[in-house]
Amino acid sequence: MTHAKQTLAGELLKQGVSRRTFLKFCATMASTMALSPSVSHAMADALAKAPRQSVIWLSFQECTGCTESLTRSHKPSIESLIFDFVSLDYHHTLQAASGHAAEEAREHAMQAHKGKYLLLVDGSIPLKDNGVYSTIAGMTNLDMLQQVAKDAFAIVSIGTCAAYGGLPKAAPNPTGAVAVSDIIKDKPIINLPGCPPMPIVMTGVLAHVLAFGIPELDHLGRPKAFYGDSIHDRCYRRPYYDRGLFAKSFDDEGARKGWCLYEIGCKGPVTHNACATLKWNNGTSLDRKKSGHGCIGCSEPDFWDAGGFYKALSTAAGNPGSWAVNGLAAGAVVGIGSALINKKVKQAAIDESGKLTAEDMGGQS
Amino acid sequence: MNIEAIPVKIETTQHSSQPEQLVFGLLQEIHAHLQRLQQDGQTFRIDLKSLPLSEHNRSQLIALLGQGEISCEFNSSGSSRIYETAYSGIWWITHYSPDQQIMAEFIDICLIPDILASHPDDVLDAEKRLAHYLKNL
Numbered sequence: 001m002t003h004a005k006q007t008l009a010g011e012l013l014k015q016g017v018s019r020r021t022f023l024k025f026c027a028t029m030a031s032t033m034a035l036s037p038s039v040s041h042a043m044a045d046a047l048a049k050a051p052r053q054s055v056i057w058l059s060f061q062e063c064t065g066c067t068e069s070l071t072r073s074h075k076p077s078i079e080s081l082i083f084d085f086v087s088l089d090y091h092h093t094l095q096a097a098s099g100h101a102a103e104e105a106r107e108h109a110m111q112a113h114k115g116k117y118l119l120l121v122d123g124s125i126p127l128k129d130n131g132v133y134s135t136i137a138g139m140t141n142l143d144m145l146q147q148v149a150k151d152a153f154a155i156v157s158i159g160t161c162a163a164y165g166g167l168p169k170a171a172p173n174p175t176g177a178v179a180v181s182d183i184i185k186d187k188p189i190i191n192l193p194g195c196p197p198m199p200i201v202m203t204g205v206l207a208h209v210l211a212f213g214i215p216e217l218d219h220l221g222r223p224k225a226f227y228g229d230s231i232h233d234r235c236y237r238r239p240y241y242d243r244g245l246f247a248k249s250f251d252d253e254g255a256r257k258g259w260c261l262y263e264i265g266c267k268g269p270v271t272h273n274a275c276a277t278l279k280w281n282n283g284t285s286l287d288r289k290k291s292g293h294g295c296i297g298c299s300e301p302d303f304w305d306a307g308g309f310y311k312a313l314s315t316a317a318g319n320p321g322s323w324a325v326n327g328l329a330a331g332a333v334v335g336i337g338s339a340l341i342n343k344k345v346k347q348a349a350i351d352e353s354g355k356l357t358a359e360d361m362g363g364q365s
Numbered sequence: 366m367n368i369e370a371i372p373v374k375i376e377t378t379q380h381s382s383q384p385e386q387l388v389f390g391l392l393q394e395i396h397a398h399l400q401r402l403q404q405d406g407q408t409f410r411i412d413l414k415s416l417p418l419s420e421h422n423r424s425q426l427i428a429l430l431g432q433g434e435i436s437c438e439f440n441s442s443g444s445s446r447i448y449e450t451a452y453s454g455i456w457w458i459t460h461y462s463p464d465q466q467i468m469a470e471f472i473d474i475c476l477i478p479d480i481l482a483s484h485p486d487d488v489l490d491a492e493k494r495l496a497h498y499l500k501n502l
Binding site: 009010013017018019020021023024025027028030031032034036037038041081 | 410411412414415439441442445460468469470471479480483484486487490
């Protein structure tokens, strides 16, 4: 299979995607990424003239949730259009080929587009015992990542597992799981954490990379356009937080009135993700809180070991008499304070490595 | 001459309250861009999602700008609605996802929004298809 010198716009037209739809896509993406409206024309021009980008997607220690997030749409949508824009040359779940044919497709794409293909990775990489705990076609994930990363022009770590180690890395980390950035040090890496990340985030970042290159990243390698705000800063329950109105347990009076979920474990103050402004589940879930559950902090490193989903940020793990227990300070100070407290809590939790009990979930046993 | 022959232009609806600060500021900005359009043909786009507009602000803005003569719907990857407001040159564009969530919303100050015009590449493709159809008749 060869890639003709067709432009992206030409390819799309063949698939029935008009230039008008393409313009709508670019305008929507520019708006979603908070780029200036005039950028949408530049994006449309740049994308239209581009050759079809070769993309290799490697799946390691993952649950396939990231792929599900991107593709789980009943109707063709703006988000799924990105798959029409790229040539997805290797993807375990989506490709038609399997076995040797699939691996050959990957090797062919790597050769044909040496130095120019984009590498997407989901899942963490186990290192213990020479990486034997996850292999594909007889090759360890470690070897495959190093081999494929070598001639990629950039890497996108999709999901918290690839970005920071995620669930496999959670205490006690039996397989020695690490993030992509712990192994590859010589390529630009964009982290798109989230468990899973939002589809529009993946689409927007891919579109940006194709049109303009790597977007501006924060200190954890995340695009600032999507991960710049904390959930707490954009939460629609914030007025209750500011007035000190908290639900004390699930389904109590406060919970039914939609009060702040801080006391039942919401990690919103220390989590950066796009959920608060962009919506999950086609608009029905304004992040978890619309369903009545606090934020679990899934786009932050080591969130599985952050002291428990149902323990308030201000509570130190296993140490009820400590100074942090009653830290329900008013105002924004808590946000910063909680980040510092949370690091202590995380470490204590990792040390403890306890199992979640019914008691942890609000004392109902 | 019958009554249908008399052209009708829909004026702004009477709004009982004064526009709120943000809406007032936005209208001032829109006016400045409309002046530039009229004087030297310069177009401009305002991304409404980039502004901290409440639902009330948005409704007020829609009501104050009113509805003009043209309203279009565009269906691809979700629907889009484009209409000219009661002020010629000020267009309101909303892009919806297939599940009717607003993906993007703009106010375009221009003679006609580019998304309405046929693109030369699409025209080329259409010409080929029509020629093929005629050839096979």
